[in-house]
Amino acid sequence: MSLFWRVFLLNAAVFVAGAAVLMLSPATISAPVSPTEVVVLLAGLVVMLVANLALLRIGFAPLGRLIRAMTSVDLLRPGAARPEVRGRGEVAELISAFNAMLDRLEVERATSNARALSAQESERRRIARELHDEVGQSLTAVLLELKHVSDEAPAEVSGKLNQVQEITRDSLDEIRRIARRLRPGVLEELGLASAVKSLTTELHDHAGPAARYRVDGELPALDDSAELVIYRVAQESITNAARHAAAHRLDVLVRSDEHGVRLRVRDDGHGIGEAPEGAGIRGMRERALLVGARLTIGDAPGGGTEVLLHLPNRSA
Structure with a gap:
């Protein structure tokens, strides 16, 4: 009826x-x-x-x-109970x-996210390659020319040229660092554990929060997309803690057991509170959906923010 x-x-x-x-x-x-x-x-x-x-x-x-x-559904949190x-x-x-x-x-969203993120990674690799090959080589040539001119210049001019050399060298290091973040070559060469560790090492080198990194268990063989998702989520979480959370300590844990692989990034900053999710967090959720992982972001015990990513064991 x-x-x-x-x-x-x-x-x-x-x-x-x-x-x-x-x-x-x-x-x-x-x-x-x-x-x-x-x-x-x-x-x-x-x-x-x-x-x-x-x-x-x-x-x-x-x-x-x-x-x-209808008012509470969120496609970035799939599998919610249906009415x-x-x-x-x-x-x-x-x-x-x-x-x-x-x-x-x-x-449909998972499919479109996969295409969008694949295109994004391709663009990142292209930009990183151009930064390294084009801009990096140009700055290297500038450094060599500055050194040549500095060796032949008078003493009072040579000192200023040396300062310009240091500025150019710092710019070259920064470009190389940006290229590494855009294209994680260490992920392809040394694997997930070393790649995540390099993020905490880089944070320490740039006077960021005191970071501690630990691997619990032997990581299983993961496909490229799963490793990239874990790496990008760790990268975004560490960046947020360093830039926005005013954190002094950072704890990064990668754990593997019979249930799958878990990533935990915990800081002692001011926490996420009731702030709306920005593009970075939504990007992490979209990446998690890409490989069937579950992402949880909330307040850490004792204050701060805790990011948990669980990639289940598909063979279990």
């Missing part, structure tokens, strides 16, 4: 019941209407309205649950269609 006819029949049932009560009861209406009759009519009207309200509330309850589910298919007719069909739409959107 359609929703239209259900509402119509509910209202019709209420009015028929009211008419039956008026016909079967000894109450009469005179002209003019007496105060007692007005009270009886008003009481009957109130009873009819309350009954109609209760019946409609029961009939539309499944729609209310569907509305709450239960209850009710009849169009209401049940609407809830079923909404659940099917969520399943389809999750699959």
Whole structure:
């Protein structure tokens, strides 16, 4: 039965019941209407309205649950409980269609995320290669030329040229550091454990928070996409702790057991609180979806922020 006819029949049932009560009861209406009759009519009207309200509330309850589910759904947190298919007719069909739409959107979003992140990594590699090959070589040539000129210049000019050399050398080191962050060559050459360790070492070299890194268990063989996701999540978490959390200590743990691989990044900063998630955190969630991992971000015990990434063991 359609929703239209259900509402119509509910209202019709209420009015028929009211008419039956008026016909079967000894109450009469005179002209003019007496105060007692007005009270009886008003009481009957109130009873009819309350009954109609209760019946409609029961009939539309499944729609209310569907509305709450629609306002709370987040495609970056897949696998959330679907609203239960209850009710009849169009209401049940609407809830079923909404659940099917969520399943389809999750699959489509995962596919589009995979394409977008693949294109992003390709662009990162291209930029890193151009920084290293083009800008890096140009600055190296500038350094050599500055050294040649400094050797032949007078003493008062040579000192200033040496300062320019130091600035150029620092710029070259910074460009190389940016290129390494864009294209984690250490991940390809030395593996995940060494790549994550290099992030904490680099943080220490740049006067960042005191970082501690630990690997618990032997890491299994992971495919390139899974290793890259773990590395990028660790990179973004460490960067957030250093730049935004005002943290003094940072603890990075990579653990492997029969349930899968877990990454935990914990700092002692001011915590995430009620701040809305920015592009960095949403990017981490999209990467986690790409490999079927679960990402949790919240307050750390004792203060600060804790980022947990769990990549389940697919063979388990």
